[in-house]
Amino acid sequence: MSARNWLVRPELGVVAAVVAAWLFFAVTAGDSGFLTLSGTASYLAIAAELGILAAPVALLMIAGEFDLSIGSTMAASGMTIALCTTELGWPLWAGIAAAAALAVCVGLVNGLIVTRTRLPSFIVTLGTLFILAGGTIGTTRLITGRTQVGGLEDAGGFGTAQKLFAGQIGPFSITLLWWLGLTALATWVLVRTRPGNWIFAVGGAPDAARRLGIPVDRVKILLFMTTALAACLVATFQTVQFRGTDVLRGTGKELEAILAAVLGGTLLTGGRGSVVGAACGALLFGMVQQGIVFSGVDSDWYKVFLGAVLILAVLLNSSVQMRAAEARR
Amino acid sequence: MSHETNGKAPILEADHITKRFGRITALEDVSMRVYASEILCVLGDNGAGKSTLIKTLSGVHPPDEGRLLVDGEPVRFSSPRDALARGIATVYQDLAMVPMLSVVRNFFLGAEPTRGVGPLRRLDLREGEEVVRAELKRMGVELRDMSVPVSALSGGQRQALAIARAIHFGARVLVLDEPTSALGVKQAGIVLRYVMEARTRGCGVILITHNPHHAHMVGDRFTILSRGRCEGTFTKAEISRDELVRRMAGGEELEQLQHELRAS
Numbered sequence: 001m002s003a004r005n006w007l008v009r010p011e012l013g014v015v016a017a018v019v020a021a022w023l024f025f026a027v028t029a030g031d032s033g034f035l036t037l038s039g040t041a042s043y044l045a046i047a048a049e050l051g052i053l054a055a056p057v058a059l060l061m062i063a064g065e066f067d068l069s070i071g072s073t074m075a076a077s078g079m080t081i082a083l084c085t086t087e088l089g090w091p092l093w094a095g096i097a098a099a100a101a102l103a104v105c106v107g108l109v110n111g112l113i114v115t116r117t118r119l120p121s122f123i124v125t126l127g128t129l130f131i132l133a134g135g136t137i138g139t140t141r142l143i144t145g146r147t148q149v150g151g152l153e154d155a156g157g158f159g160t161a162q163k164l165f166a167g168q169i170g171p172f173s174i175t176l177l178w179w180l181g182l183t184a185l186a187t188w189v190l191v192r193t194r195p196g197n198w199i200f201a202v203g204g205a206p207d208a209a210r211r212l213g214i215p216v217d218r219v220k221i222l223l224f225m226t227t228a229l230a231a232c233l234v235a236t237f238q239t240v241q242f243r244g245t246d247v248l249r250g251t252g253k254e255l256e257a258i259l260a261a262v263l264g265g266t267l268l269t270g271g272r273g274s275v276v277g278a279a280c281g282a283l284l285f286g287m288v289q290q291g292i293v294f295s296g297v298d299s300d301w302y303k304v305f306l307g308a309v310l311i312l313a314v315l316l317n318s319s320v321q322m323r324a325a326e327a328r329r
Numbered sequence: 330m331s332h333e334t335n336g337k338a339p340i341l342e343a344d345h346i347t348k349r350f351g352r353i354t355a356l357e358d359v360s361m362r363v364y365a366s367e368i369l370c371v372l373g374d375n376g377a378g379k380s381t382l383i384k385t386l387s388g389v390h391p392p393d394e395g396r397l398l399v400d401g402e403p404v405r406f407s408s409p410r411d412a413l414a415r416g417i418a419t420v421y422q423d424l425a426m427v428p429m430l431s432v433v434r435n436f437f438l439g440a441e442p443t444r445g446v447g448p449l450r451r452l453d454l455r456e457g458e459e460v461v462r463a464e465l466k467r468m469g470v471e472l473r474d475m476s477v478p479v480s481a482l483s484g485g486q487r488q489a490l491a492i493a494r495a496i497h498f499g500a501r502v503l504v505l506d507e508p509t510s511a512l513g514v515k516q517a518g519i520v521l522r523y524v525m526e527a528r529t530r531g532c533g534v535i536l537i538t539h540n541p542h543h544a545h546m547v548g549d550r551f552t553i554l555s556r557g558r559c560e561g562t563f564t565k566a567e568i569s570r571d572e573l574v575r576r577m578a579g580g581e582e583l584e585q586l587q588h589e590l591r592a593s
Contacts, residue, residue: 192451194441201427201438208425212439213410272429 010265011277013316017263017309018284025291034294041171047286048179049234051279053253054260055186056226058278061261062190063223064203064270065114065121070231070257072132073106074250077235079136082149082245091156092240099232106132107228111221129254137247150244158240166241175237179279182230186275195219203270259306260285263313284309338401339364340533341386341417341502346395348381355381357557358395363502363533368524370536370544372577373554379537382554383506386535387419388412418500422507424491428480432472435479436461436494464493467530468523484512485519492523502533509543521547541577545570553577 025034033039053070060067077099084095110128114121140147152158167174190196201209202219210216231250239245262268263284264277285306292302339362348356356378363369373379384390386397388406396403399415406412409419426435434441437457444453458475465472468489472482479487488508495503505524509517525547527534538544544551551568553560553576560576568576 188451194443194450194452197430197434197438197441197452200430200434204427204429205423205425208423208427209438211409211421211425214439271427 010267010272010274011280012265013313014264014277014280014284016316017313018280018287021284021287021291021309025287025295029291029294029296032294032296034291037171039290039294041173043286043290044176044283045173045286046289047279047283048173048175049237050253050256050260050285051179051282052175052182052234053227053230053257054264054278054282055183055275056223056230057257058261058264058266058273058275059186059190059199060220060223060227061258061266061268062203062270062273063199063220064206065220065223066125066258067110067224067227068122068125068254069106069110069128069132070227071250071252071254072129072136073103073228073231074235074238074253075245075247076106076132076136077103077232078239078245078249079140079149079247081236081239082152083140083143085155086149086151087143092152092161093157095155096161096236099235100229103228103232104225107225108221110228111217111224114224115217115220125254133247133251140247147248148244148246150242152239152243161236161240165237178233178237179282183275183279190275195222199223200271203267204272256285259310263310337364339398340400341535342398342401343382343386343392344396344398346385346392346397348385348390348392355557356385356392359554359557359559360395361535361552361559361562363535365501365533366528366531367549368528368534368536368547370538370548370551371554372538372541372544372551372573374539374577376556377554378557379539379554380506381557383419383421383504383537386412386504387417413498413500416499416501417504418495418498418502419504420488420491420495420506420508422510424487426479426487426491429478431476431478432482432490433457433461433475436464436490436497440498460497461490461493464497465489468493468526483516485516485523488520489523492527496527496530496532500532502535503527504535504537506537507539508536509538509540517543539577541570541573545573 057067057070080099080102081092081095084090084098085092090098106128110121110125113119113124117124137147140149164174169177190199198209198214198219201212201214202216206216231253234253235245235250238249260281261273261278263281264274264279266273266278288305288309289299289302292305293299342360342362344360346356346359347354359378359382361369361371371379371382381390385392388409388411391405391407397406398404399417404411404415406415406417412419425438427438430438433454442453442457442460443450445451461475462472470486470489470493472486479490482490492503492505508520508524512520521543524534524536536544536548545565548565550562550564551573552562
């Protein structure tokens with residue numbers, strides 16, 4: 001690959017930002033634990049959960065659509081697991097299966113509405129975000145009278161699930177393995193398979209894609225189902241880890257996932273982006289969030305930094321892109 | 330060229346085609362035929378019915394009256410895929426390319442070569458690159474790096490890629506929609522060379538354009554379309570470039586316009 005091709009890689013900006021952030025916190029917070037194994041594990045755990053959401057979100061955005069409903073899908077999935085096990089007495093695995101089925105339905109509905117009505121997915125999934133959030137709170141209160149449900153450890157199969165979804169490997173959370181595995185899988189699908197080629201085409205030139213016989217609507221619907229399933233998976237991690245959940249779990253995750261994807265060089269208008277970039281975006285997010293804690297600054301401020309880094313990263317990305325485009329002429 | 334005497338059926342024939350949209354008649358009683366190794370230019374101004382004609386030939390709109398014949402056999406296309414299956418490929422102005430995807434990925438878009446089976450089925454881009462290189466070379470385009478995005482190619486190279494793709498996937502008739510309209514003189518010249526190359530390779534080409542200069546340089550026969558009707562078909566021997574220009578501009582209308590300008 002030539003030097004110029006490297007320059008126009010979508011991940012370039014975020015890789016530079018990750019290195020810069022790590023150096024910054026290594027200097028400012030190195031002596032307060034940022035560089036330790038447990039310090040590293042702490043930001044990797046945050047990055048892992050966000051990264052698992054960001055990978056399918058990046059794919060969906062490359063295909064030209066948004067999913068704002070994943071935050072509520074997390075709340076709904078977590079609560080489905082909790083209610084099925086504590087109220088219905090189902091084994092944990094049945095609860096997880098029910099939550100996954102719910103998530104698939106949410107993705108299917110999002111996808112069908114977007115592809116059939118041609119409404120912007122931003123609006124459609126904003127609608128489902130509110131419907132699911134309200135539905136989760138309403139249902140939970142109706143059944144339990146509370147907004148939090150705990151006591152999952154008594155459910156059948158909890159031990160195995162805990163190993164799989166909330167276990168530790170040394171100081172590291174097992175979610176790290178899930179993240180790496182799913183990122184590798186999503187990257188492979190995107191750059192090495194036919195559906196991956198279609199994802200780029202669907203977002204980059206939808207009319208052309210349709211004329212070439214690519215099942216544009218099916219690609220989009222499947223991607224909506226994937227983002228919803230990812231939300232369900234992360235909700236499963238959290239619900240098992242905390243042995244319960246509350247109705248607000250996942251709030252704001254949809255925006256964090258979009259932030260990670262955009263930091264990673266995914267174009268808001270579709271047609272370009274990378275899963276590795278989104279993973280780096282999630283890593284940057286976790287690093288900044290934990291780095292601020294280690295450096296002793298009030299952690300309320302981390303979002304200020306993230307917002308600024310987001311704008312800088314996008315600026316850097318677009319200027320690199322423009323320069324590369326000019327260089328070709 | 331006198332095709333009518335060589336006994337061969339045209340690859341594609343439009344036989345008295347009429348197409349209406351509501352009360353508007355977009356095409357009325359239009360007939361044309363294209364033979365192998367021939368360039369038929371369809372000339373018309375804006376609103377002459379060029380795009381409706383393209384869509385009818387390529388299977389987007391079935392005609393309301395009249396027939397389409399492929400190899401002398403009446404056909405009814407219900408989708409562009411049908412037309413493609415019979416070897417009628419249309420290259421639209423946007424070329425059906427994804428600008429940010431690489432040359433090789435665009436070439437095979439929707440028909441990607443793969444390796445492996447089941448969940449391990451994956452793109453075989455290396456094999457693809459060789460195919461694209463060879464196809465482009467036959468068009469007279471040398472491209473070193475097949476992994477550059479299509480947006481990095483010149484307008485002419487992009488046209489060549491689109492034409493090469495259509496031919497590779499079995500096009501016998503190429504319907505080209507204004508291939509030179511967005512290009513400068515030099516690039517337009519390059520594209521016209523590709524169009525002639527397609528003819529050399531045995532394709533029947535229907536070149537749709539509003540530019541009589543470009544048309545006259547490469548065309549074998551010329552059909553003039555005006556307000557949805559055929560205003561006649563001429564062989565190159567029968568019509569000079571100036572006559573083509575005059576007819577295209579709607580002769581009297583142009584004189585009228587000149588008169589108006591002088592009067593004001």
